[in-house]
Amino acid sequence: MTTARAPLEGSPGISRRLQTALYRHRAAQILLLLAPPVGWFGVIYLGSLAILFVSAFWYLDPLTSAIRHDFTLANFQLLLGSSVYRTVALRTIGVAAIVTLLDIALAFPIAFFMARVATGRLRAALFALVLLPLWTSYLVRVYAWRVILGKGGPLDWFFGLIGLPDVSLGYSDLSMVIVFTYLWLPYMILPIFAGLERIPTSLLEASADLGARSGMTFRRVVLPLVVPSVAAGSIFTFSLTLGDYITPQLVSNTQFIGNVVYESQGVVGNVPLAAAFATVPVLVMGVFLLLMRRLGAFEAL
């Protein structure tokens, strides 16, 4: 066994003494272990977020198009005052909410089947089948839908087949909602499955013994118990939709917060305005996380 060999391989005295000294000094140990990860996140990540936040209060010189490092609230005034930005923000939040609700509706039956009906190998196989799309490239899955929704593509062909030759989704708001629902569905199925699996069977039997039919048991016993899991899944579906700008660009003609941010930053070069608008999803996500925490999402993650 390795454990018997280890002391014989003994490191040279100085290294051993150093390690012993270190073992006695907890603070030094904590500091040494903590320095690389906290250094990386503190400097690179939080530092970057701070720069982004501060730059939201700078402005673009109208004459030279250079960024002026002087404090102004002009970006936020522009965002709050303009109906264009408000519409984009509300649309993004609205679509994120609709996608979340659709995913909950679609996830429930399959999660219920996996957790309460399927057993053994069937359950394991279903679990793998739900998990697998998450490993498949996000962009490939959006691209697949772009092809399916395209003019004369599989979906148009299907509508013709069932006698609706004039119907075509094309690249539209509805298409975007479908694709988002498709993309994040596994993120909703998996937590609901885990939540349903945790419910003791005796609870359902007790409800039935007390005279509740299966519908009643579902509403009064099962649903309240899986609220935290639904909330946990919602964090993924809501946040991922909120921050996306690739899907709207590929399967619809609408703009999300992300599209406006990307264009202001990349095309127009107005980093301060982009930074100011980027605070909107952060704030919305903050409020959403607080709400979901009250529903017990973090215990179910």
Next chain:
Amino acid sequence: MRGFGLRVATGAVLLFLYLPIGIIALYAFNADRGQSWPITDWTTQWFGIALDNPTLRNALVLSLEAASGSTIVALVLGTLAALVVHRFRFFGRETVSLLLVLPIALPGIVTGMALNATFNTFHVPFTVWTIVAGHATFCVVTVYNNVIARMRRSSRSIEEASMDLGATTAQTFRYVTFPVVRTALVAGALLAFALSFDEVIVTTFTAGTQETIPIWILNNLRLPNQRPIVNVVAVFLVLLSLLPLYLAQRLTRDGSAAGGRV
């Protein structure tokens, strides 16, 4: 029959999840450059053409480099963070987990923009390292979560026994802690690698003019001429996604064996 409705709904959802992937796989064999359905002429020529595409090969190399770099950084930082949070009680301990989850909880566009603003402010040129900086930031949490979950399940007393028998901290880590968390490290690394390899939103802000595979797809999917090659790349990526599933299955088998040994 009880549960018939559930069965139908389950089947429908699985169809919804897999039909698009199946359809895109068929398109890779479409002789026509267009997108019209049904496909009438079939060919395998696009696979060879895709293989000979130098831009695509460079993109693949860059993606592999970025994913390897991010995975290594994530392994080191994630393991260190898991060790310190699991072992010690200290001021700000809860904040560490929150800090590591933040890049996943916040929209990717915020992380991307923030890093982009920093690179621009300090005139950092866009290289594979700027991509790694972005990817590693959200990959650390996958390693951290896997390792800390494993540590919580294993007993601290075996490490104490090792120290009591005279092993140094380094030896204890090498011979006791590491074997316990090894499979968790592999699982975390797989997840980190896949996340990085697939990432597109943060990458659009940290790559400059460099092309990773996802960026290449994004730049080429609108060009009718390139469409057949994009289809081939899509199939390649779908097949690639089966690999971690296969490895994970092998891993859990080895994992339970290793668990028995310890």
